[in-house]
Amino acid sequence: MSETAPLMPRRREVHPVPYDPDYKTSVVRSPKQALLSLESTLIEETGPVFGHDLLGPLDNNLIYNFTQGAAPAVGERIRVHGRVLDETGRAVPNTLVEVWQANAGGRYRHVKDTYFAPLDPNFGGCGRTITDENGYYEFMTIRPGAYPWPNRANDWRPMHIHFSIFGSGFGQRLISQMYFQGDPLIDLCPIVNTIKDRGQIDRLVAPLDMQNSRGMDYIAYKFDIVLRGRRQTMFENKPEGM
Amino acid sequence: MTQPLDILTETPSQTAGPYVHIGCIPTFAGVEGVYPEDLGLSPISDGARGEVITIRGSVYDGTGWALRDAMMESWQPDAAGLFPGQDGADPKVSGFCRFAADKDSGEFTLRTVKPGPVPLRHGGLQAPHIALWIVARGINIGLSTRIYFEDEDNSGDMLLNRIEQRPRADTLIARKTGEGEYRFDIRLQGEGETVFLDM
Ligand SMILES: [Fe+3]
Numbered sequence: 001m002s003e004t005a006p007l008m009p010r011r012r013e014v015h016p017v018p019y020d021p022d023y024k025t026s027v028v029r030s031p032k033q034a035l036l037s038l039e040s041t042l043i044e045e046t047g048p049v050f051g052h053d054l055l056g057p058l059d060n061n062l063i064y065n066f067t068q069g070a071a072p073a074v075g076e077r078i079r080v081h082g083r084v085l086d087e088t089g090r091a092v093p094n095t096l097v098e099v100w101q102a103n104a105g106g107r108y109r110h111v112k113d114t115y116f117a118p119l120d121p122n123f124g125g126c127g128r129t130i131t132d133e134n135g136y137y138e139f140m141t142i143r144p145g146a147y148p149w150p151n152r153a154n155d156w157r158p159m160h161i162h163f164s165i166f167g168s169g170f171g172q173r174l175i176s177q178m179y180f181q182g183d184p185l186i187d188l189c190p191i192v193n194t195i196k197d198r199g200q201i202d203r204l205v206a207p208l209d210m211q212n213s214r215g216m217d218y219i220a221y222k223f224d225i226v227l228r229g230r231r232q233t234m235f236e237n238k239p240e241g242m
Numbered sequence: 243m244t245q246p247l248d249i250l251t252e253t254p255s256q257t258a259g260p261y262v263h264i265g266c267i268p269t270f271a272g273v274e275g276v277y278p279e280d281l282g283l284s285p286i287s288d289g290a291r292g293e294v295i296t297i298r299g300s301v302y303d304g305t306g307w308a309l310r311d312a313m314m315e316s317w318q319p320d321a322a323g324l325f326p327g328q329d330g331a332d333p334k335v336s337g338f339c340r341f342a343a344d345k346d347s348g349e350f351t352l353r354t355v356k357p358g359p360v361p362l363r364h365g366g367l368q369a370p371h372i373a374l375w376i377v378a379r380g381i382n383i384g385l386s387t388r389i390y391f392e393d394e395d396n397s398g399d400m401l402l403n404r405i406e407q408r409p410r411a412d413t414l415i416a417r418k419t420g421e422g423e424y425r426f427d428i429r430l431q432g433e434g435e436t437v438f439l440d441m
Contacts, residue, residue, distance in 0.1 A: 006363075008249075010440060015255050016382035023257075025380030028304035029430050033410075035440035038401060042360050043373045043388075044441045046325045047317060048282075048338035056277065065276050087250045100265030110261045110271040111345070112311070124273045126265050162258070162265055170317040170373055171441060175384060177256040191257060194382045200254045226250045 005230040007040040007171045008087055016194035023190045024151055044171030045230075050096045052130050059128050062101070062141035066124030073123035075104030075142025077218040080178070080206065083135040084165060087229030091135030097225075098128040098164040099139060106145030106157075115147055140218065146185055158185035158192065167227040178223045179205045255384065258377035262313045263342060270342050282340035285316065285354045290334035292321025292355040297389065297416055297424045300348045301376060304431035308348030312378040315340050316352055316389075323358030323370075356391065362400060369399040371414075376428065386439045389426050390415045405437055413437050 018030035058065040063073050080099075084092040102108050102125065105117035109125050123142070131137045141161070148156050160177045167173065179186050186192055186205065195201050206221035213219040263271035267280040286294070300308040316339045319325045320332035335355060343350050352372075359367040372389040390396050392415050405411040413436045416424035428436045 007441075011252060012383075012440070014251050016257075018382050020382070023380070023382070026257075026382060027380075028307075029309075029378065029380035030382075031385070031435060031438050032304075032431055033435050033437070035438050036401070036405065037440040038404060040441045041362060041368065041401075042325065043317060043319070043371065046327070048336065049327065050281075054281075059277070066273075068275065085250060087252060089248060089250055098265045100261065108261045108264060108271075109273050110264055112260060124264075124268070124276045126268050126273060126276055128265075128277075162256075162262070164258075164262075164265055170375070171386075173315070173375055173384060174253065174255060175258045175262070175377055176253055194257075195254050197254075200251075203251075203253060204256070226253045228252055229249070 004042060004045045005232065007044060007169060008229045008231055009037070010228060014197060014200050017196060020190070020194045022152070023194055026194070040169070040171050045169045047166060047168060047170040047172070049094070050130060050166070052094070055128065055130060060137075060139045062099070062123070062125065062127045062139065065127060067122050071122045073103065073142050074120050075123075077140070078143050079138060079140055079212065079214075079218045079220040080161065080223055081136070081138035081212065081220060082223040082225065084131050084137065084225045084227065085135055086167070086172075086227050088232070090229075091131075091133075092167055092227055093131055093133045093135055095131050095135075095168065096128060096166045097131060097137045098126070099141070099161050100126045101141065101144040101161045102147055104142050104145050106147030117145065117147070143180070146183075151190060155190060156185050156188070158183045158189050163223075163225065165225055165227060169230075172227045174225075174227060176225070177204060178221075180221065181205055181207045255382060257379060257382050258313065258384070260311050260379040262377055266313060267340055267342060280340070282315065282338050285318065285335065285337050285339040287334045287336070290320070290355050291332050292358075293422060295354060295356050295422045295424060297352045297354070297426050298349060299426040299428060300350065301343060301378070301428045301430065309343050309378055310345055310348050312343040312350070312376055313340065314342070314350060315375045316354070316372050317375075318354065318357040318372040319360055321355050321358050323360045366398070366400065368401065369396040370394050381430075385430070386441065387428065387436055388414050388439065391424065392416060392418050410437050
């Protein structure tokens, strides 16, 4: 039963390091002890399922969803689209993808964001969708602004969209960020640089996709996401552990 | 040369950041009206079978300060140990919950049913447990752990028995503080550091 096949072990070396003094908050929030590594069990291999009936018609349109269609957000209109796959290359269908971002001025609509760039009365900053049977998803939004943040004296986040993806098992749960091709702030960002493999950083940078852009309307960026895969085997008769 | 393995690489994680609530529980962030309600408000609905319990706790950093910005997700089976979608699973148990540390105190609350034991792939039972996933600013990849229960028989649990330093296993066991009430604190770093999982 493939829904409960064991998950491929997570390759920790492709992820950010937990402790990085250049990202100051990580210094006291990173475990010092080694993780306990075990083969996945049922609780990691199963996960919540969300149906397409969860979604409202504007859920994946951040330009309009805060005003429920009444007025558009300010900013450069963009379309973000891509596929969710797993490590075996198979599409991950019917999985929830959530996004959140700053407005065009780099300000979040959050009770704790005090940056003096103005709020946009027509922009909330969250959206969600569910992949189709081929793992495909898309959003309409505005390009988020870069913003300064308290870390070193003059650190700025590159333009980015936060992504949260579920997969079919709770052990596949992933939160990441999408960056934009050509943004010079990417190379300077301490959060980006918690990933030590340059090739892995590149996988978070969405290319401009003119072929999927629409003249006089929006430009497109493509962002594909890969989740942990499941092991394929008929040899599952060995005792667990020791 | 050999044939290629054709295995893709997982997309790297990035921190959820301080504003994770906007995307996951927008009402908490002050963003109202985009969705009818936040996702994962409760893992159970009225009439769920089993004992309704409340688990409270905080997430502490390496200095002993309770995080005010952490967001957590829990996933669990019903009182009989069945996950949604399995034959006979309790339709009143969605099993999934999202909750945040309080903005002022840092304390979180999870109200749910106590889960039942869950079988291992090759026989044997795991003691009742809830999977917990923690994200926040400064956490570069989400942290996974489990909540077990002080008043259950945990002696044969495969995972707890794999923790070499036995006192560390206690970091995964919720303390009973009253009828149907438990305390489960998470320590990200240092003395009493919670056992985090790679499964
Ligand atoms: Fe951000």
